[in-house]
Each structure stands twice: as C-alpha cells, then as structure tokens.
Amino acid sequence: MARILYIEDNPLNMRLVRKMLLSDGYTVLEAVDGAGGLAAAEREQPALILVDINLPDVDGLEVVRRLKNNPVTASIPAIALTANVMHGDKTRCLEAGCDGYLAKPVARLEMLNIIRYFLTRDHSTPAVVR
Numbered sequence: 001m002a003r004i005l006y007i008e009d010n011p012l013n014m015r016l017v018r019k020m021l022l023s024d025g026y027t028v029l030e031a032v033d034g035a036g037g038l039a040a041a042e043r044e045q046p047a048l049i050l051v052d053i054n055l056p057d058v059d060g061l062e063v064v065r066r067l068k069n070n071p072v073t074a075s076i077p078a079i080a081l082t083a084n085v086m087h088g089d090k091t092r093c094l095e096a097g098c099d100g101y102l103a104k105p106v107a108r109l110e111m112l113n114i115i116r117y118f119l120t121r122d123h124s125t126p127a128v129v130r
C-alpha cells in the first residue's frame with residue numbers, strides 16, 4: 001500500500017491522523033517539523049504528503065513551496081491541513097502550490113477520499129479539492 005508522509009508537530013493530531021491512515025491500509029511516515037519533512041520527502045519519495053500549516057520551524061505553506069520547487073519532490077501531491085479556516089486560506093494554499101486542502105479537525109472519510117483521488121488519477125495540474 002502507498003506510503004504517506006505526514007508533517008505534524010502536534011502529537012495528538014499525529015496520532016489521530018496516523019490511526020485514520022493505518023485503518024485504510026496506508027503506511028505512515030512521520031516528520032515533526034518542516035526541515036524534517038522536506039528531508040523525509042526527498043529521501044523516502046512518499047506517494048503523497050499531508051502537511052500541517054503551523055509548524056515550529058518553517059511555515060507549512062513554505063514547506064509546500066520548497067517541495068514544489070524541488071524537481072525531486074515536485075510531482076508528489078501535497079495536501080495542507082490547517083486549523084486556520086480564515087478567508088483567503090485556500091488562495092494562499094493554491095499560491096503555495098498545494099494540491100489539496102483539509103480543515104482541522106480532519107474528517108476521516110473526507111481525508112481518505114481526497115487521498116484516494118490523488119493516488120488514483122494523473123494530476124498534472126494542481127487543484128484545490130475542497
């Protein structure tokens with residue numbers, strides 16, 4: 001089954017989302033900050049990346065920008081997870097290069113549907129799903 005990298009500094013969110021991913025058969029790779037996430041993405045070449053927006057070192061959107069500017073990781077779908085559901089968040093996500101967007105608290109089926117969407121189709125053009 002596909003390997004998914006989750007970049008998240010909050011242990012409770014990490015545990016919750018990990019459980020959801022494992023329940024659907026995914027292998028979960030974990031990073032607790034932006035630098036670790038970027039290194040893991042390059043090294044492990046996951047099928048998809050979930051990234052928290054509020055990270056202790058680099059902003060999650062900056063993580064996505066760097067992923068998309070690196071030829072080694074640019075084609076990996078990156079989905080932003082954020083508690084900041086303020087107006088304009090989606091636009092900022094798109095501008096940073098996010099392929100998708102999920103608001104916290106993450107709804108299990110919504111997340112799994114978006115992941116399946118990206119893992120089963122060719123997405124040459126980035127698009128925000130939600």
Ligand code: MN
Pocket residue numbers: 008009010052053054055056
């Ligand atoms: Mn966070």
